Amino acid sequence: MAMASDPAGIARSPYVASGLTTPVRWRMVAPHAIAWREWNDEVVVRAQTGSVHLLSALAGRVLRTLLESPHPLSPADVSAALQMGKPEDEHDAVRSAVDQTLDEFQRLGIIEPGSP
Amino acid sequence: MIVADLPRAALAATLSGPGLRLRTGPVVTQIQTTVASVVDGIALHYAQHSIEHVDGFADFHVQVRPPANLRRWVAPQLLFDFDGMPPFRPLPRAQAFPMLEWGLNWCVSSYAHQYLIFHAAVIEQHGRALILPAPPGSGKSTLCAGLIHRGWRLLSDELTLLEPLTLSIVPLARPVSLKNASIEVIREFSAEAAFGPIVKDTIKGAVAHMKPPVDSVRRANEKALPRWIVWPRYEAGAQGLLVPWPKSRSFMRLAENAFNAAEHGKAGFEAMANLIDRCDCYEFVYGDLEHAANVFAALARQE
Numbered sequence: 004m005a006m007a008s009d010p011a012g013i014a015r016s017p018y019v020a021s022g023l024t025t026p027v028r029w030r031m032v033a034p035h036a037i038a039w040r041e042w043n044d045e046v047v048v049r050a051q052t053g054s055v056h057l058l059s060a061l062a063g064r065v066l067r068t069l070l071e072s073p074h075p076l077s078p079a080d081v082s083a084a085l086q087m088g089k090p091e092d093e094h095d096a097v098r099s100a101v102d103q104t105l106d107e108f109q110r111l112g113i114i115e116p117g118s119p
Numbered sequence: 120m121i122v123a124d125l126p127r128a129a130l131a132a133t134l135s136g137p138g139l140r141l142r143t144g145p146v147v148t149q150i151q152t153t154v155a156s157v158v159d160g161i162a163l164h165y166a167q168h169s170i171e172h173v174d175g176f177a178d179f180h181v182q183v184r185p186p187a188n189l190r191r192w193v194a195p196q197l198l199f200d201f202d203g204m205p206p207f208r209p210l211p212r213a214q215a216f217p218m219l220e221w222g223l224n225w226c227v228s229s230y231a232h233q234y235l236i237f238h239a240a241v242i243e244q245h246g247r248a249l250i251l252p253a254p255p256g257s258g259k260s261t262l263c264a265g266l267i268h269r270g271w272r273l274l275s276d277e278l279t280l281l282e283p284l285t286l287s288i289v290p291l292a293r294p295v296s297l298k299n300a301s302i303e304v305i306r307e308f309s310a311e312a313a314f315g316p317i318v319k320d321t322i323k324g325a326v327a328h329m330k331p332p333v334d335s336v337r338r339a340n341e342k343a344l345p346r347w348i349v350w351p352r353y354e355a356g357a358q359g360l361l362v363p364w365p366k367s368r369s370f371m372r373l374a375e376n377a378f379n380a381a382e383h384g385k386a387g388f389e390a391m392a393n394l395i396d397r398c399d400c401y402e403f404v405y406g407d408l409e410h411a412a413n414v415f416a417a418l419a420r421q422e
Contacts, residue, residue, distance in 0.1 A: 036385065042366035045368075
């Protein structure tokens with residue numbers, strides 16, 4: 004995962020919000036307002052805004068993981084759930100894809116930061 | 120009472136006086152006009168449609184009328200009025216009947232929100248509906264016009280009305296709008312096809328309306344359950360194969376062809392997803408209408 008450095012040279016993950024020491028955890032924005040349907044590994048989701056999106060198989064699994072979790076999840080939590088059963092040499096690729104998916108979900112208003 | 124019960128003079132008097140309360144499927148529209156080509160168009164295309172009592176309820180009140188300015192006389196134009204307001208710019212007088220048809224489509228797609236409405240033709244056999252959504256120019260209406268002369272019942276050429284809770288398709292059998300080369304294609308395809316005059320130089324090119332089959336109009340109360348969604352596209356020389364199309368992609372394309380999904384919110388999403396669930400979805404690129412009719416006849420024979 005790419006890391007950003009601040010002027011003091013301290014590595015800072017993009018998932019560590021300024022002034023915080025714990026990674027951001029994500030939860031669904033009003034899960035009751037989200038609608039989704041899966042056909043053959045592809046997921047279609049309706050965001051709270053009413054916009055509709057076609058998700059890849061991986062993004063669909065990220066969505067389900069967040070929907071099924073009773074508490075907010077960190078990117079590492081989500082990645083761990085998706086890495087299960089996969090060979091170790093694929094873990095970095097999964098983590099990177101999860102990071103991108105979470106970014107996109109946040110942009111679409113599907114997820115929001117939540118307290119652990 | 121149906122429109123054909125009225126002699127031409129009585130129809131013209133009704134349209135120029137209190138208005139004709141015309142029932143098209145679930146919709147009653149009060150139409151007023153003094154324009155002869157509109158009277159003729161209604162007499163031809165809506166001959167078998169029911170007339171409601173003048174004191175009854177009308178969903179929409181529309182007029183096709185000349186504007187109050189000089190364009191009443193010079194290079195004459197006409198306006199489509201909806202509840203006393205013209206939602207569109209005026210059009211040349213020669214386009215009067217197409218303007219009425221486009222206006223009626225606009226009324227339904229803008230206000231009939233008890234339905235989920237898709238820009239799609241829809242036809243039926245044995246109670247099972249085949250939905251043909253597609254953007255303009257794809258050959259949707261040509262295919263629809265061909266198939267309703269080969270055993271399929273017309274539910275609608277332009278607007279598919281879906282009841283969100285029951286997933287039934289509600290018929291709205293009205294004239295089929297054909298454009299440019301499609302007009303001649305259908306004339307040659309079926310001797311039974313009855314057309315109004317060709318109106319040239321519209322925004323869609325040359326347009327002619329084909330009268331809806333009598334049986335389709337008479338069965339306007341018979342709903343149908345969707346069974347297939349087919350994405351048609353005309354391409355000269357194409358083989359005409361039904362190619363399975365992923366449901367997720369069909370959902371997204373259907374959403375693009377929905378007029379009022381936003382009005383239905385989350386329930387609309389669920390209804391659309393349920394519609395996709397119960398349908399087989401295909402893409403169909405065709406180049407020959409007779410071959411296409413055979414392909415869909417075989418599809419209709421499937422369990």
